[in-house]
Amino acid sequence: xxxxxxxxxxxxxxxxQPDIAIVGGGPAGISIALALANTPLRVVLLESGGMTFxxxxxxxxxxxxxxxxxLGLQASRMRYLGGSTNVWGxxxxxxxxxxxxxxxxxxxxxxxxxxxxxxxxxxxxxxxCEAGPWLYEKAESWSPEQGPMLALGEGGxxxxxxxxxxxxxxxxxxxxxxRYADDLKRVRNLSVYLHxxxxxxxxxxxxxxxxxxxxxxxxxxxxxxxxxxxxxxAGAI
Ligand SMILES: Cc1cc2nc3c(=O)[nH]c(=O)nc-3n(C[C@H](O)[C@H](O)[C@H](O)COP(=O)(O)OP(=O)(O)OC[C@H]3O[C@@H](n4cnc5c(N)ncnc54)[C@H](O)[C@@H]3O)c2cc1C
Numbered sequence: 001x002x003x004x005x006x007x008x009x010x011x012x013x014x015x016x017q018p019d020i021a022i023v024g025g026g027p028a029g030i031s032i033a034l035a036l037a038n039t040p041l042r043v044v045l046l047e048s049g050g051m052t053f054x055x056x057x058x059x060x061x062x063x064x065x066x067x068x069x070x071l072g073l074q075a076s077r078m079r080y081l082g083g084s085t086n087v088w089g090x091x092x093x094x095x096x097x098x099x100x101x102x103x104x105x106x107x108x109x110x111x112x113x114x115x116x117x118x119x120x121x122x123x124x125x126x127x128x129c130e131a132g133p134w135l136y137e138k139a140e141s142w143s144p145e146q147g148p149m150l151a152l153g154e155g156g157x158x159x160x161x162x163x164x165x166x167x168x169x170x171x172x173x174x175x176x177x178x179r180y181a182d183d184l185k186r187v188r189n190l191s192v193y194l195h196x197x198x199x200x201x202x203x204x205x206x207x208x209x210x211x212x213x214x215x216x217x218x219x220x221x222x223x224x225x226x227x228x229x230x231x232x233x234a235g236a237i
Pocket of ligand 1: 047048079082089090
């Protein structure tokens with residue numbers, strides 16, 4: 001059994017040396033931790049929040065925003081196990097090739113890889129999101145009981161299919177923390193630290209690798225992780 005550890009109980013000055021440290025227990029961090037289950041690797045997952053919403057931890061997301069108008073920072077990211085899936089809508093569909101391309105009219109657009117670099121992982125993600133079978137944009141998989149398909153032609157309007165995450169025995173979309181907590185606890189090579197805020201990512205000489213993560217709790221406890229490999233999954237997108 002893996003351990004869920006309250007970081008506030010970790011002795012001051014502790015230094016942990018896992019093979020892999022995952023920063024952030026949202027859907028990205030949880031999915032990676034589950035993918036590494038029962039490998040020879042010793043994995044640590046560091047999550048800022050606990051199992052439920054806590055105002056003082058959520059307040060760490062306070063800030064100002066600029067640019068395109070969007071939900072306030074407090075409403076658009078959740079800071080406890082499961083991350084923003086604690087409030088997400090469950091709309092699911094793969095990205096389009098165009099999403100990865102540089103567009104001259106959009107500053108900072110373009111990804112360093114293309115859709116085909118990640119497309120083979122989509123079915124696994126779909127399963128984790130509990131979003132049903134993989135049926136996107138395939139007219140042959142559409143059955144008449146699902147209603148008429150929109151017959152849109154060439155031009156700026158196109159049919160796009162979404163599927164909806166739906167947690168078992170419930171109408172809610174999958175909240176990753178609640179849904180996968182027991183699975184995480186069953187992973188023998190994993191330790192999940194809750195209330196563990198990574199406050200510094202220390203780079204090794206030359207800047208190419210991470211050599212230390214500093215961790216702090218809101219109660220003032222401090223300790224460090226010296227992992228061989230670090231995965232930042234603290235909510236970038
Ligand atoms: C209201 C709302 C509706 C949405 N609806 C949809 C939808 O319908 N379909 C869809 O595809 N997407 C939707 N999203 C977006 C989706 O929820 C996110 O894209 C997704 O949760 C991102 O996952 P993530 O793991 O990258 O980050 P997050 O979910 O943000 O998780 C990051 C985790 O890292 C932790 N963390 C942050 N900083 C630190 C730190 N310093 N140290 C340790 N831990 C840290 C946080 O506590 C959090 O648990 C919605 C989001 C919101 C807010």
